[in-house]
Amino acid sequence: EKAGHRHFMAKEIHEQPQTLSDVLNTYIDGARVKLPTDYDFAATDRIQMVACGTAHIACTVAKYWFEALARLPVDVDIASEYRYREGPVGPDTTALFVSQSGETADTLAALRYAKGQARAILSVVNVPESSIARESDIAFPIHAGVEVGVASTKAFVNQLAMLLALAVAAGVQRGKIDAAREAELVAGLKLLPGIMAQALTIEDRCEALASKLAEATDILFLGRGPMYPMAHEGALKLKEISYIHAEAYASGELKHGPIALVDRTLPVVVFAPMDPLFNKTVSNMQEVMAREGRVLLVTDSDGAAQASDGVWEVLVMPTVDPVFAPLVYAVPAQLLAYHTAVHKGTDVDQPRNLAKSVTVE
Numbered sequence: 001e002k003a004g005h006r007h008f009m010a011k012e013i014h015e016q017p018q019t020l021s022d023v024l025n026t027y028i029d030g031a032r033v034k035l036p037t038d039y040d041f042a043a044t045d046r047i048q049m050v051a052c053g054t055a056h057i058a059c060t061v062a063k064y065w066f067e068a069l070a071r072l073p074v075d076v077d078i079a080s081e082y083r084y085r086e087g088p089v090g091p092d093t094t095a096l097f098v099s100q101s102g103e104t105a106d107t108l109a110a111l112r113y114a115k116g117q118a119r120a121i122l123s124v125v126n127v128p129e130s131s132i133a134r135e136s137d138i139a140f141p142i143h144a145g146v147e148v149g150v151a152s153t154k155a156f157v158n159q160l161a162m163l164l165a166l167a168v169a170a171g172v173q174r175g176k177i178d179a180a181r182e183a184e185l186v187a188g189l190k191l192l193p194g195i196m197a198q199a200l201t202i203e204d205r206c207e208a209l210a211s212k213l214a215e216a217t218d219i220l221f222l223g224r225g226p227m228y229p230m231a232h233e234g235a236l237k238l239k240e241i242s243y244i245h246a247e248a249y250a251s252g253e254l255k256h257g258p259i260a261l262v263d264r265t266l267p268v269v270v271f272a273p274m275d276p277l278f279n280k281t282v283s284n285m286q287e288v289m290a291r292e293g294r295v296l297l298v299t300d301s302d303g304a305a306q307a308s309d310g311v312w313e314v315l316v317m318p319t320v321d322p323v324f325a326p327l328v329y330a331v332p333a334q335l336l337a338y339h340t341a342v343h344k345g346t347d348v349d350q351p352r353n354l355a356k357s358v359t360v361e
């Protein structure tokens with residue numbers, strides 16, 4: 001049932017080109033994005049997203065997309081905070097809940113808090129018959145199939161893919177994306193499963209790097225823009241399954257505190273595809289290197305050509321339009337954590353103290 005893989009997590013990581021294409025097929029219609037259920041994003045003035053864990057990280061990536069592509073303001077909250085904070089919910093706010101299981105207690109309670117106040121309750125779920133799906137006005141299923149590994153992988157990528165579709169649909173409805181740009185985005189989406197398959201070929205490199213990362217007691221992850229939440233995804237996956245302490249920071253925050261941690265024992269993983277923020281991230285990376293920190297630069301071939309000098313290790317990812325980079329950079333986040341955990345001999349599919357579905361507060 002693990003289809004020849006050593007763990008469910010490995011199987012699920014390798015299923016991603018297929019599961020990603022499964023969700024894309026539900027909303028790509030020729031050169032257009034057509035949501036499985038219509039929702040009018042032109043009639044809302046704000047989106048409130050709420051989730052836990054990895055699903056919360058997917059929401060944080062989606063904030064960049066909704067704001068840039070649809071010019072729609074987004075707030076993102078952790079469900080356990082949101083449910084008790086007594087935040088005002090305006091009648092024009094769209095509340096959007098993201099959950100793989102659809103049963104997470106805090107996310108469900110947050111949904112019930114917003115219900116009756118928000119303009120509509122939307123959800124992005126993997127289990128269509130779940131409580132969160134049932135209690136939403138519209139549930140958008142992500143079609144990732146059953147996910148057994150406790151650490152979410154293919155569901156995270158499909159959450160991203162569905163949230164991106166919602167952001168593009170919102171951009172079109174709000175007149176911020178014209179037909180030519182929509183066609184360009186859709187063409188890019190169609191290439192993504194192939195690019196994910198290419199991204200998976202970094203596996204051997206990740207395995208080699210893992211033996212080095214496994215020696216660390218702490219690892220820092222850095223990124224800017226949408227790579228900042230992806231740094232969180234890298235740190236969360238690593239903590240969960242390898243039990244190595246990891247933290248994520250926005251690259252620009254480095255000098256406001258965490259740079260004090262940097263010495264020659266600290267691996268610093270930098271997610272930096274070639275995008276308009278690349279040079280800024282590289283200058284933060286150089287601040288780490290100047291203090292003998294060991295930088296693992298995760299970038300594409302252009303990035304590697306420009307910024308490999310003095311770097312400890314470079315992991316070269318396929319080149320992709322920066323809009324889609326979060327989906328592709330999920331792969332190194334997953335594979336670095338997976339192989340580090342395998343190297344340490346931890347229980348990858350059932351990490352200590354964790355449950356797949358958190359149905360109690």
Ligand code: F6R
Pocket residue numbers: 052053054055056098099100101102103104107150151152153236237240356357358
């Ligand atoms: C991390 C992970 C968890 C879940 C979180 C929310 O790899 O799997 O952080 O993302 O417990 O679960 P769902 O999405 O079921 O609400």
